[in-house]
Amino acid sequence: MAGIDRQITLRFLAEPADVNFGGKVHGGAVMKWIDLAAYACGAGWSGKYCITAYAGGIRFVKPIHVGNIVEVSAKVIYTGSTSMHIGLDVRAGDPKESARHLTTHCIVIMVAVDDEGKPTPVPEWIPQSDEDKALRDSAIRLMEMRKKIGAEMAAHVAP
Template identity: 35%
Template sequence: MEKFKSANDSRVSITELMLPSHSNFGGKVHGGHILNLMDQIAFACASKHSQRYCVTASVNRVDFLHPVEVGELLTLRASINYTGKTSMVVGVRVESQNITSGTKRHCNSSYFTMVAKDENGKSVPVPGLLLENEQGVRRFARSKQRKEEAFSRDTQFDSSQFKIEEHLDLLANENVKLDLR
């Protein structure tokens, strides 16, 4: 196994025609189908980088920016943005394309944390990421910051440390009624 690999070494893309069987009751491509494709390409990218079977540990925010129509081509691109000891952050970008007009739209982007596993299901080390340009450094730094913010957020709201009085003011203009007994 190589000690470091570039994002280009494991970059993956797929394009798939969206069929009526992928649609929801509103006639648009079901978000769950798109998430499934995103998870598959994140797995492929992480496995290619680590040369191991990988599992999804978390998904950081998925915002559906535009609906995807049946009959459009959906292209997903994935690359490694960050490497830890046993985990990788895979950036996934999704674009739809109208076949007749050629119009392309960015549908969503998301970040999947994938963990490399051995034959016994134990987490194993992954190659580091070779950063070759400013964009690579930006993506790595952004992923590291997102990881630190998630840790801070998780510990701030841990039930053993949560202090209700510190958060009651936040509820003042919300659609909520307090009935604390």
């Protein structure tokens, strides 16, 4: 049911096919897992099919090793009229142990769309705790920064 579940955790096992030339899981595999978790979170919150509008601020903090269990936690931290800002943390560790360490963090913006692919309204998320209010405020500040960066980047893409 839309507007009820604002967070989800997906788990993956880092496989040999996910390895880069340095022997660690490559960023592309991590980004795929992030996108899958962001979709599941956005679709769960909105009750609609969602598309990725933005993925940014990705920070690769520590490497992920083959054989690690990888947990990608996603939660809605801000909603617009048709968009959801989703904060994601990636944690990994030995599956035989309970400890997981933070490896990656980022924000993804998902947009709910209707059957014709047009943006469609999402339920509003209203933060209750101080921590959630801080996350919402951070999402709003990041949105303002992205607008400024977009204006600067326009000079690089304009013919």
